[in-house]
Amino acid sequence: MFTVTRYHDISCGHRVCGHENKCSHLHGHNYRITFCCAGELDSLGRVIDFSVIKEKLCVWLEEHFDHRFLIWTEDPLADALLSLDPKVVQVPFNPTAENIAEYLVTVVGPEQLRGTGVKLIRCDVEETRKCTATFTL
Numbered sequence: 492m493f494t495v496t497r498y499h500d501i502s503c504g505h506r507v508c509g510h511e512n513k514c515s516h517l518h519g520h521n522y523r524i525t526f527c528c529a530g531e532l533d534s535l536g537r538v539i540d541f542s543v544i545k546e547k548l549c550v551w552l553e554e555h556f557d558h559r560f561l562i563w564t565e566d567p568l569a570d571a572l573l574s575l576d577p578k579v580v581q582v583p584f585n586p587t588a589e590n591i592a593e594y595l596v597t598v599v600g601p602e603q604l605r606g607t608g609v610k611l612i613r614c615d616v617e618e619t620r621k622c623t624a625t626f627t628l
């Protein structure tokens with residue numbers, strides 16, 4: 492099996508609801524998100540053109556998460572934050588790096604890559620240069 496990867500950098504705010512320490516505070520990261528796609532080679536010898544990964548997945552990040560604040564729908568602070576800024580993004584998970592990676596692979600990938608014959612099989616979400624979470628199908 493062949494795989495191709497492409498990363499994209501976004502700035503995003505979040506808090507980890509229930510975190511024992513400083514990550515329960517509102518804060519942000521310059522995330523590096525690496526997409527890994529798998530599939531058969533086309534007649535030119537590509538899994539998928541790198542520009543299609545950009546168009547389908549990196550642009551999705553720009554439009555939905557970049558320069559936005561991610562808040563879990565069940566976070567007790569969600570209503571207060573939404574009343575301050577209706578552009579706060581409600582997500583159906585506590586926004587740890589792990590959960591962001593899983594959401595991208597299981598929800599966003601299948602929607603965005605529908606019809607391409609290619610699957611998003613892994614996503615690495617780097618919160619800082621020291622810390623990365625990965626979800627793999």
Ligand SMILES: Nc1nc2c(c(=O)[nH]1)N=C([C@H](O)[C@H](O)COP(=O)(O)OP(=O)(O)OP(=O)(O)O)CN2
Pocket residue numbers: 507514518586587588589618619622624
């Ligand atoms: N497994 C996970 N652990 C943590 C996550 C996560 O998503 N998955 N997230 C956080 C926080 O978001 C936090 O901002 C990062 O924590 P931490 O590495 O402790 O903080 P720093 O980058 O500031 O590192 P220092 O070396 O302490 O300065 C926490 N954990």
